[in-house]
Amino acid sequence: MTMDLTFLGTGAAYPSPHRGASALVLRAEGDCWLFDCGEGTQTQLMKSQLRVGCISKIFISHLHGDHLFGLPGLLCTVSLNTNPDPQQALNCVDIYGPRGLRHFLRVTLGLTGSQLLFPYAVHELEPTSDQSPAEGQLSLEMTTDSGPLHPQERSGRTITLDVSTDSYLLFKDKVFVVKAFRLFHRIPSFGFCIQEHDRPGRLRTERLKELGLKPGPLYGCLKAGESVTLDSGLVVQPSDVLEDTIPGRKVCILGDCSSILGTKIFDVCHGADVLVHEATLANQHKDKAVDHGHSTPQMAAAVARVCSAKRLVLYHFSQRYKPSSQQKEGDKDDVTELKRQAEEGLQDCDVEVLLAEDFLSVPVPLRR
Amino acid sequence: MTMDLTFLGTGAAYPSPHRGASALVLRAEGDCWLFDCGEGTQTQLMKSQLRVGCISKIFISHLHGDHLFGLPGLLCTVSLNTNPDPQQALNCVDIYGPRGLRHFLRVTLGLTGSQLLFPYAVHELEPTSDQSPAEGQLSLEMTTDSGPLHPQERSGRTITLDVSTDSYLLFKDKVFVVKAFRLFHRIPSFGFCIQEHDRPGRLRTERLKELGLKPGPLYGCLKAGESVTLDSGLVVQPSDVLEDTIPGRKVCILGDCSSILGTKIFDVCHGADVLVHEATLANQHKDKAVDHGHSTPQMAAAVARVCSAKRLVLYHFSQRYKPSSQQKEGDKDDVTELKRQAEEGLQDCDVEVLLAEDFLSVPVPLRR
Ligand SMILES: [Zn+2]
Ligand SMILES: [Zn+2]
Ligand SMILES: [Zn+2]
Ligand SMILES: [Zn+2]
Numbered sequence: 211m212t213m214d215l216t217f218l219g220t221g222a223a224y225p226s227p228h229r230g231a232s233a234l235v236l237r238a239e240g241d242c243w244l245f246d247c248g249e250g251t252q253t254q255l256m257k258s259q260l261r262v263g264c265i266s267k268i269f270i271s272h273l274h275g276d277h278l279f280g281l282p283g284l285l286c287t288v289s290l291n292t293n294p295d296p297q298q299a300l301n302c303v304d305i306y307g308p309r310g311l312r313h314f315l316r317v318t319l320g321l322t323g324s325q326l327l328f329p330y331a332v333h334e335l336e337p338t339s340d341q342s343p344a345e346g347q348l349s350l351e352m353t354t355d356s357g358p359l360h361p362q363e364r365s366g367r368t369i370t371l372d373v374s375t376d377s378y379l380l381f382k383d384k385v386f387v388v389k390a391f392r393l394f395h396r397i398p399s400f401g402f403c404i405q406e407h408d409r410p411g412r413l414r415t416e417r418l419k420e421l422g423l424k425p426g427p428l429y430g431c432l433k434a435g436e437s438v439t440l441d442s443g444l445v446v447q448p449s450d451v452l453e454d455t456i457p458g459r460k461v462c463i464l465g466d467c468s469s470i471l472g473t474k475i476f477d478v479c480h481g482a483d484v485l486v487h488e489a490t491l492a493n494q495h496k497d498k499a500v501d502h503g504h505s506t507p508q509m510a511a512a513v514a515r516v517c518s519a520k521r522l523v524l525y526h527f528s529q530r531y532k533p534s535s536q537q538k539e540g541d542k543d544d545v546t547e548l549k550r551q552a553e554e555g556l557q558d559c560d561v562e563v564l565l566a567e568d569f570l571s572v573p574v575p576l577r578r
Numbered sequence: 579m580t581m582d583l584t585f586l587g588t589g590a591a592y593p594s595p596h597r598g599a600s601a602l603v604l605r606a607e608g609d610c611w612l613f614d615c616g617e618g619t620q621t622q623l624m625k626s627q628l629r630v631g632c633i634s635k636i637f638i639s640h641l642h643g644d645h646l647f648g649l650p651g652l653l654c655t656v657s658l659n660t661n662p663d664p665q666q667a668l669n670c671v672d673i674y675g676p677r678g679l680r681h682f683l684r685v686t687l688g689l690t691g692s693q694l695l696f697p698y699a700v701h702e703l704e705p706t707s708d709q710s711p712a713e714g715q716l717s718l719e720m721t722t723d724s725g726p727l728h729p730q731e732r733s734g735r736t737i738t739l740d741v742s743t744d745s746y747l748l749f750k751d752k753v754f755v756v757k758a759f760r761l762f763h764r765i766p767s768f769g770f771c772i773q774e775h776d777r778p779g780r781l782r783t784e785r786l787k788e789l790g791l792k793p794g795p796l797y798g799c800l801k802a803g804e805s806v807t808l809d810s811g812l813v814v815q816p817s818d819v820l821e822d823t824i825p826g827r828k829v830c831i832l833g834d835c836s837s838i839l840g841t842k843i844f845d846v847c848h849g850a851d852v853l854v855h856e857a858t859l860a861n862q863h864k865d866k867a868v869d870h871g872h873s874t875p876q877m878a879a880a881v882a883r884v885c886s887a888k889r890l891v892l893y894h895f896s897q898r899y900k901p902s903s904q905q906k907e908g909d910k911d912d913v914t915e916l917k918r919q920a921e922e923g924l925q926d927c928d929v930e931v932l933l934a935e936d937f938l939s940v941p942v943p944l945r946r
Contacts, residue, residue, distance in 0.1 A: 224655045225621050231651075249651040250618045253593050275690045279651040283599075283617040283643050287592045310689045317685040320720055321678045322643045323765045351725075352688055397691045 211385075213238045213406075213459060213574040215484065217566040218254035220525045222466075222490045222504070223276055225250040228532050230568050231276040234486065234525070235260055236404065236461060238385070243267045244284075245402065245463050251280035252287045258569055263291035269380075269390075270307030271465020272399035273314070273348075281305075282318040289326040300328040302364055306380050306390070308398050309334045309368075310353040316360050331366040335378050335390055337398030338371060340471060342503075346397040376472025377403070391475040393467035395503035401464035403478050410435060411453030418451055457577045459483045462517070466490075466526065468500045468509070476516050483574050485519035486566075488526035492543075493551045507548045511555030511563075522556070524548060525566035533567045579607045579753075581774075581827060581942040583852060585934040586622035588893045590834075590858045590872070591644055593618040596900050598936050599644040602854065602893070603628055604772060604829060606753070611635045612652075613770065613831050619648035620655045626937055631659035637748075637758075638675030639833020640767035641682070641716075649673075650686040657694040668696035670732055674748050674758070676766050677702045677736075678721040684728050699734040703746050703758055705766030706739060708839060710871075714765040744840025745771070759843040761835035763871040769832035771846050778803065779821030786819050825945045827851045830885070834858075834894065836868045836877070844884050851942050853887035854934075856894035860911075861919045875916045879923030879931075890924070892916060893934035901935045 214237050219230025231248020235255075242264040244251070255262050265288055271277055285303070292300065305311065312332040319326075339347065359365070369378045371392070378390040378400075386406055393399040410433050418429070421440070428438045438446045462479045463486040464470075479485070490504035499506050507524060514522040531545040532538075545565055552563045564572065582605050587598025599616020603623075610632040612619070623630050633656055639645055653671070660668065673679065680700040687694075707715065727733070737746045739760070746758040746768075754774055761767040778801050786797070789808070796806045806814045830847045831854040832838075847853070858872035867874050875892060882890040899913040900906075913933055920931045932940065 224651065224658065225618075227621060227625050249648065250593075250621055253595060253618055257595050273690050275651050275654050275686075275692055278690060279647070279686075280617065283592065283647040286643050290592065314685065314689045317682065318643075318647075321682045321716065322641050322646060323714060323716075324643055346691060348689065348691075357719075 211239045213461075215461070215486070215523070215572045215574065216258055216260060217525060217568060217570045217572075218251055218258060219248050220527060220566045220568055220570075221276075222488075222526045222528050224529070225276070226529050228536055229527065229529060230254045231280065232271075232526055233280065234463065235265075236463075237264075238406075240264070241266055243269065243404075245269045246271055246277040246465065247281040247284050248276045249279040252284045254568065255284075259571070261291070263288055266301065266303060268303065268305045269402050269463075270305070270311055271393075271401070271463075272395060272397055273308055273310055274397060274466065277465065278311075278314070282315065282322070282324065285315075285319070285326060285330065286324050289328065292327045294327050303328055303330040304381075305330060305332045305366075306369075307332070307335065308400065309336055310348050312355045312366065313353050316355060316357065316363065319360050326362040329362050329364050331364040333366040333380065334368050335400060336368060336370045338392060338471070341392050341394055341398035342396060346395070348397075374474075375478060376474040377478050389478060391478065392471035393465055394469045394471055395466045399465040399467050399503075401462060401467070401470070401475075401479075403482075404461045404463075406458035406460070408458045409456045410448070411455055414451050414453055421446060421451070423451075459574050459577060461574060462486065462519070464488065464513075466503060468503050468505055470513065479517040479519075482517055482519040483577070484521045484523060484572060485514050485517060486523045486525060487513055489524040489548050489552065490526055490528050492548055507552035508555045511552045511561075514552075514561050515556060515559055518559075519561055521562045521564060521572075522552060523564045523566050523572060524552060534565070535567075581606045581829075583829070583854070583891070583940045583942065584626055584628060585893060585936060585938045585940075586619055586626060587616050588895060588934045588936055588938075589644075590856075590894045590896050592897070593644070594897050596904055597895065597897060598622045599648065600639075600894055601648065602831065603633075604831075605632075606774075608632070609634055611637065611772075613637045614639055614645040614833065615649040615652050616644045617647040620652045622936065623652075627939070629659075631656055634669065634671060636671065636673045636675075637770050637831075638673070638679055639761075639769070639831075640763060640765055641676055641678055642765060642834065645833065646679075646682070650683065650690070650692065653683075653687070653694060653698065654692050657696065660695045662695050671696055671698040672749075673698060673700045673734075675700070675703065676768065677704055678716050680723045680734060681721050684723060684725065684731065687728050694730040697730050697732045699732040701734040701748065702736050703768060704736060704738045706760060706839070709760050709762055709766035710764055714763070716765075742842075743846060744842040745846050757846060759846065760839040761833055762837045762839060763834045767833040767835050767871075769830060769835070769838070769843075769847075771850075772829045772831075774826030774828070776826045777824040778816070779823055782819050782821060789814060789819070791819075827942050827945060829942060830854065830887070832856065832881075834871060836871050836873055838881065847885040847887075850885055850887040851945070852889045852891060852940060853882050853885060854891045854893060855881055857892040857916050857920065858894055858896050860916055875920035876923045879920045879929075882920075882929050883924060883927055887929055889930045889932060889940075890920060891932045891934050891940060892920060902933070903935075
């Protein structure tokens with residue numbers, strides 16, 4: 211199964227003609243999951259290789275406008291790009307994000323009279339009080355969603371922290387398990403860990419032939435991990451006829467943060483194939499970065515190191531850092547310096563560092 | 579005083595890479611007023627010749643997302659581009675729009691923890707029940723703003739229809755009087771009439787010299803329309819020493835509509851130097867246009883005719899109509915056909931028709 215990440219916006223604070231506001235798509239076999247949705251994401255999506263109608267799940271790291279203001283418009287435009295199928299109901303779009311997101315969508319879609327062709331549900335993550343300074347926390351009053359649901363809204367879950375793993379279980383299906391974890395920022399922020407399940411190796415057809423086993427239902431049993439007894443009485447174990455297990459891939463995408471909460475989360479994120487981490491300002495501006503709840507390349511590198519990530523992708527750059535292609539002689543701030551600083555922090559370990567730019571696509575190849 | 583209009587977005591329904599969502603700036607002597615603010619308006623503003631920080635008043639025609647979803651982000655970015663002046667308080671940004679706008683901003687700015695450097699006030703227009711089908715009307719419950727004000731919010735006015743003129747008086751200052759009027763659309767929509775006051779003509783200095791009047795406070799009196807008695811006993815009338823009165827200009831900007839409510843509004847809009855009217859679909863799609871609460875070029879032309887407008891600017895085109903510069907051979911829909919259709923409806927009168935494109939600037943010269 212092919213898997214890749216496409217960055218739709220890599221700028222901090224607001225969208226600019228050089229860098230869109232935060233948005234990133236994880237594509238796995240045609241299914242597209244959107245992570246954050248700053249203003250202008252729908253237009254960036256139209257400019258990319260992806261189809262606007264492909265988004266099936268949405269994850270919002272935190273409620274700052276540069277990660278959220280594009281969401282109501284995106285939902286409306288996805289709906290316009292949806293073919294109503296009179297034969298079957300359209301799938302529900304699941305949206306995950308901090309408490310308050312449900313009310314935000316209900317009010318923005320409601321007051322604008324926006325009707326969607328598909329149903330949606332908002333599954334809210336309940337932050338803990340140590341995820342931000344006190345002034346960054348929303349009162350229960352502000353996030354109340356006691357009113358009627360939007361006509362296309364389905365009831366969503368409220369998900370609380372599992373203290374035994376320092377994480378939130380968002381969902382688990384046949385292919386993936388997706389968890390969230392807590393980040394410290396000016397307002398509560400979250401990271402997401404997308405873990406693909408290990409899959410059985412391919413059937414060794416040569417060996418099956420030698421054993422006299424013809425294609426049929428028994429092949430499925432072996433692939434599913436069950437042993438099979440032949441007419442001859444011989445018992446065939448799956449391990450006899452399967453190639454090595456295909457290990458699942460892991461992608462970790464962190465929202466804005468100056469630190470991660472909960473030490474057990476490093477086990478959850480351990481060995482990530484791709485770790486996406488913000489690096490808003492260069493190392494020399496660390497005080498300012500941390501003061502605003504943000505990270506430097508060195509801080510991002512430290513997270514990649516402790517997680518033993520294979521690749522670190524930096525994004526969410528201050529708009530002062532132009533994309534390399536638009537860098538002009540004499541520009542004071544150079545985004546490649548951010549890459550150098552992260553690499554400096556990872557000198558003795560085997561982590562590749564990438565700089566995200568709008569429309570950069572990063573493949574997540576199968577592990578070997 | 580120079581005056582011009584700059585279109586930041588000219589597309590209907592959603593922003594695209596070819597046409598931004600609705601937004602338009604009226605500039606008068608450096609003061610910038612924004613009319614509608616679809617998603618991506620702040621980025622369009624950055625791409626234009628205008629400064630992001632220049633916006634001092636905002637007018638929202640109706641609450642559809644393609645006219646509104648850019649507003650919270652625009653306010654945040656205007657704030658980032660504002661220099662806090664410790665010597666004096668920043669001016670309040672006045673925002674005018676339909677009932678519900680106050681709640682929309684309070685919730686979007688509130689849940690995202692957005693703090694602005696300047697105060698703002700939302701002055702709500704109370705629609706009448708004949709401005710839309712019943713399903714397009716917001717319940718009082720949905721627009722309630724009983725909660726606490728946003729920290730930077732100042733109390734705004736609630737403005738009701740003046741039935742004697744079929745209009746809403748938004749404000750009157752030394753230079754302008756601005757009124758709104760009712761449009762029929764899927765949800766209540768408004769048009770805006772910006773009327774500059776007539777100004778006294780220039781002082782005829784030759785004539786003043788002949789009369790023996792030296793520069794001084796008496797010049798100001800004459801300019802202000804007061805007669806002056808000289809030492810000789812001679813009474814000088816302003817009309818003796820002033821050139822012709824400089825007539826005020828008039829700009830009318832209509833939001834989405836399939837018709838205008840109130841016949842007296844044609845007097846208010848009479849003689850507009852520029853009339854900005856939507857033309858979402860071509861004449862041959864009139865049924866569909868009206869069904870969706872929209873207009874065709876022919877319908878826009880009829881309004882320009884009855885108002886005796888000097889110039890008609892068409893905008894809010896369906897995204898199927900690419901800008902002329904991006905038109906390709908074989909494209910089925912041609913935006914210049916919309917211009918032709920409006921001109922056809924204005925054959926026997928002297929109205930110039932323009933097609934708006936993103937970043938088009940239309941001067942509003944002094945009347946002669
Ligand atoms: Zn951010
Ligand atoms: Zn943030
Ligand atoms: Zn519209
Ligand atoms: Zn509309």
